[in-house]
Amino acid sequence: MSRTFAIGGVDIKDYKLSCNKAIETLPSPALAFFPLSQHIGAPAVPVVAVGDSVKVGTLIARGESVMSASIHSSVCGVVKKIDAVQSVNGTNVPAIVIESSGDAEEWESEIDRSADVISECALSAEQIVDRIRNAGIVGLGGACFPTHVKLVPPKDCKIDSLIINGVECEPFLTADHRLMLEHSAEIVVGIEILKKALDVNIAYLGIESNKKDAIVLYDRLFSGRKDIKVVKLKKKYPQGGEKQLIDAVLGRRVPNPPALPANVGVVVENVATVYAVYQAVQKNHPLIDRVVTVSGTDVQNPCNLLVRLGTPVSQLIEKAGGVPQDTAKILHGGPMMGKVIQSTDIAVTKGTGGIVMLTVEQSKRKPEMNCVRCAKCVEACPMGLEPYLLARCAKEQNWDYAAECGIMSCIECGCCQSTCPSMRPLLDWVRYTKSKVGAIIRERNNKK
Amino acid sequence: MPQTKIISQAPHLHRNTSVVRSMTCVLIALIPAFAVAVCNFGIGALIVTAVSVAACVLFEWLGCRFLLHKPSSISDLSAVVTGVLLAFNLPSNMPVYQIILGAAVAIGIGKLTFGGIGNNPFNPALVGRVFMLISFPGRMTSWPLAGQFTAYTDAVTGATPLYYIKGMIQGYGVNMNDLPRIDDMLLGSMPGCIGEVSAVALVLGLVILLATRTITWHIPVSVIGTVAVISTALYFINPDLFINPVYHLLSGGLLLGSIFMATDYTTSPMTHKGMVIYGIGIGCLTMVIRLFGSYPEGMSFAILIMNAFVPLIDKGVHSKRFSKI
């Protein structure tokens, strides 16, 4: 019997085209771009100047405040400029650009580059959090919340369980799946380290039923253990959402923002983050690379690539066989929550889980019809909201009623819009309402 | 430098649900009932259904073209569904002109005056049906006996079980031995409207609708459950006055109404809780009209009355939030 979350959700075709492709390593780029803000919180502050030489793993920008994350160079070379480059959103953001000095790569000396798995960890909880902070690790599932902040929960919250997110519910993406299969030993050590850092007794690894091989593998690894369990989950989008996963695994409901999972005694970490934690704590290896899926129905060679951060997306696409003929959208992230990127010059950042290319037919929205009040959006909403009503609030500019109907707890998963038989752009309107109501609430709080 | 050609915000994939697909599912679910109707009422059922569908589609096309000045919406099949449902609510001996008049009211007043698909507060097929019930009471309350394959307007008519139920309560001396047998009521060989006679076929339709996720269980189950509870309670109070509840469940438009008419997307509530309230309301009103009203059947009135309450239900009843505010 596989578990799942209680309210809403949709069953969407998963297109896991690259799930049997082993992770390949992409060579480091000639020119690497490091936006200073690759995480939630304050941008990192550069600690290098134009003309400085850096090695692989050198700190180039430090996260000064608590809610921030450091950035390390993923190539060996010279800082070319610190200037605005295009970001995922299409806006220009400040970034450090490093020109690689060629084939002979020099790494920072304290990084352990051997492939041996070190399972012993003698560090204290504080030392572990310190290492994670120094390595610049953020949540690699896409939200990019600094991990060291999560590991030090507010004083009044007692954490009793750790949930590892191996759900990967976005269609097309297989990066986490491959990582779980190929680096299981490291992930198990990583889970132990996180348990120690949080001082919890039990950890759960949530995996969706469409990754049978991973479930079997971890069932074997964890057999006979009480403190770490695999939870088999029914395939349903958006199970990878933090709140949905906690509901599915433990049956606990996280209250509305500003409440955090810590308020119900849980910390959730993505498997990719767990792997990065292992690398940072055991090998002194900062977050300079990550696994990225490049996929799409027409893509010649859908693949999973171990990519240095800062690599332009065009190199990843080249490796996957180039942009297919009738591609209309290139997405940063999965097709349910990802963003359209307008140029392939933008760089891989900490939050890049996948690059997905959609055909014209998949991309083009069909003509919008009248709402037939079928209630499918209400049924699909995993937060128990009424998307049709919130969209109507937007058209009527009725912000108070939208707030009353819980607009701020929307997680923008896209279930409503993808399930609407009248092809209405529900999430467009809901997102707009949410931004308006959010602005009004912030303004009121400021006045107080 | 390859560039993106289309820009829009997430989500970028659609599950390929569509109104046409939902309507097709409803039509498929109506096939068993239609097959039974043709077996029982022969050519009359065919003529009435064909005329009703053709008239509804025609009026929809005319209305969109000349009244609303919008692109025609007949391709979404909703007019076809309205036509079939209207026909299923009529006896198989209705003359053609009356059906066309009913279809005009159903589509014209029931649907297009409010702005077409998605905007109508009342179920269009039922608006048409009630209009006909009031305008042609004689025709609308005499039902051909099953088994007359070649008869149309000249068919021999008889009374439905609901007539006997009413007769029992109001004491106008009916012969209870004339009641159809339960197995006839399951298979549909009794007098009645075209689509309402066979319980088995209608339940099969419900299974199809549930399996294709066209509707949820909430409305049919709450309507049928309410009727079952009320009729069983009354039967236990006074079995001489009130009939065996099985007759209430299998006769009249209860199954057709609760499975196909009350579940109409546009005129039913948006939340599960609201659907249950709406269903219970329909069940209660149906029983009140059946037992105490002057009409033998109250399903269509009950649905229309509850349709009027849907905006109120939607305003007051919200879905269960993930986390309480």
Place this chain on the structure above:
Amino acid sequence: MPQVIVLSLILLGSIGLIVGLILFFVSKAFAVETDQRIARIESLLPNANCGGCGLPGCSAYAAKAVEQGSLDGLVCNACTAENRQLIASILGSDAEILDEQVAVLRCNGTCSNRVASQAEYDGTKTCAIANMSGAGQWLCSYGCLGYGDCTNVCSFGAITVDAESGVASVNPDVCTGCGACVKSCPRGLLMLAPKTKPQKRIWVACANRDKGPVARKSCSVACIGCGKCAKDCSFNAITISDNLAWINPKKCFLCGKCVENCPTKAIKLFE
């Protein structure tokens, strides 16, 4: 038969009469006393309910004005100066003289001037939502989107977006300067400019904050922030910030020198 008709006529007629009488007496007996001035002020207001004053409509404006006994803080740009005086006299106070204003668009990026990107925007066609998905149809990410949010909020029908130019245009003869459109534009492109007599206005019809070469690449009439106008201006009315010129209407004497000398013709003169 005639009997039936006569009877029903009498019956219906008398029902109508009786009900009418009841309604009349009830409305007299339960009439609510309202301040007569509210209705009088309301009749002097434009009654377009544009919301430019920040209140829900003209009757709310009238009620508020009567409540506070003056027009202090109550700005109705759509009201004529004459009517404003009349309202003030009803209230028994003086009206301050307001400059009449008119909305102008800080973008001249018509289809012939700006460069289209290769992408097509396929989302919901409103400016507010299109603006949230980043730049789309056009390379310039500051210019008018042309989906007509301002057209929709304008109670006076003064703003139109025609397909040929692709940008909004304000009809200054109809525009009352109520300011509803200023609030509606997600890119902040509309602003109120003083309506001088004879009608003449000068403003920078561009909001592009990119550096000169970048701005120039995306639109031929973009302000490139060169500063020529600021140097030329005899009254120090023009300042440059964020690669964009800004003309202070209070200092500008409408000499038109900047309009002639602007290398990209980004400064617009309306006569």
